[in-house]
Amino acid sequence: xxxYYFILLTFVAIISCANxxxxxxxxxISFGSPKAPVTxxxxxxxxCHVCSDFSRTLVPKIIQHYVNKGKVHFVxxxxxxxxxxxxxxxxxxxxxxxxxxxxNVFKSQEQWLLKKEPLSALKSILVRKGVPLQVIExxxxxxxxxxxxxxxxxxxxxxxxxxxxxxxxIGQKKIIGLTPWKDLKKHIDEALLFVQKGGRLENFGxxxxxxxxxxxxxxxx
Numbered sequence: 001x002x003x004y005y006f007i008l009l010t011f012v013a014i015i016s017c018a019n020x021x022x023x024x025x026x027x028x029i030s031f032g033s034p035k036a037p038v039t040x041x042x043x044x045x046x047x048c049h050v051c052s053d054f055s056r057t058l059v060p061k062i063i064q065h066y067v068n069k070g071k072v073h074f075v076x077x078x079x080x081x082x083x084x085x086x087x088x089x090x091x092x093x094x095x096x097x098x099x100x101x102x103x104n105v106f107k108s109q110e111q112w113l114l115k116k117e118p119l120s121a122l123k124s125i126l127v128r129k130g131v132p133l134q135v136i137e138x139x140x141x142x143x144x145x146x147x148x149x150x151x152x153x154x155x156x157x158x159x160x161x162x163x164x165x166x167x168x169x170i171g172q173k174k175i176i177g178l179t180p181w182k183d184l185k186k187h188i189d190e191a192l193l194f195v196q197k198g199g200r201l202e203n204f205g206x207x208x209x210x211x212x213x214x215x216x217x218x219x220x221x
Contacts, residue, residue, distance in 0.1 A: 025145040026093045027152075029076040029102045032067035037195045038188065039073045041169045043156060045081055046088035046105055047113060050178050051166045055106035061181055062188075071192060076102060077156060079165065080149045087119050087140055089149050091126065094139025104129050173205025 040062070044051040059074075066072035078089035088105055095101035104126055112121035123136050139145065156162065160169060168175040168184070170191045175184060194204045 024094070025090075025139070025142055025148070026095075026098045027148070029078075029092060029098045031063055031074040031076075031099060032072055033070060034073050036067075036070055036073040038066075038071060038170065038191045038201060039075060040188070042074070042076045043079055043160070043162060043165050043167045043169070044076060044106075045079045045085050045165055046092075046109070047082060047085050048165055049109070049113075052106045052109040053178050054166045055103070058178070058181060058184060062184075065185070066188060072188065077152065078149065079153045079156065079162075081153070084113075084118050086146060086149060088122060090139045090142055090145050091122070091136055092139075093149070094142050094145055095131070095135060101126075101131070104131070171201045171204030171206070 115121040
């Protein structure tokens, strides 16, 4: 899973630099260090109500209890199923700080999504939150970013056989929907223990996979 993710980013970087130009956008919303023992990938959509609930209730807990302690690298990948998704995702990945923009977009969803002109409403909210209008417009008109987002959705659908979102992926385990915190925490703790015992993260959650033998050195009495 990690290998695939970094291959995807490498492919994007190669395409973006084909004409000697550096990428003008981010490829994910990333929290924490890539060197953390466990990587969680979350698939979301800006127009998904449950994804918004997940961002408000569970993401802060993941960051507080795992990311800030160096245990988890949390990567959010936006999926674009409609025009509003496409533009809102572009606002996020085209921003200098996609983490901050992600928070602004998802936490304010109920204030803009059902408006007659949702994108205009979202842009107004972002400006009120201090985002320069030129930053928003630059992201909105970033055609290479739109191409990347469309291709990424197709790649991720093939890779993960997406049943519903939000979907969290830890190794080979899929966690779908607004999972209660105690259950999500249990999955993360199991993944950490699996890796601590010497297992490879990409094998975590594999069907009929046995727990690895503990390879840590034991202290004899």
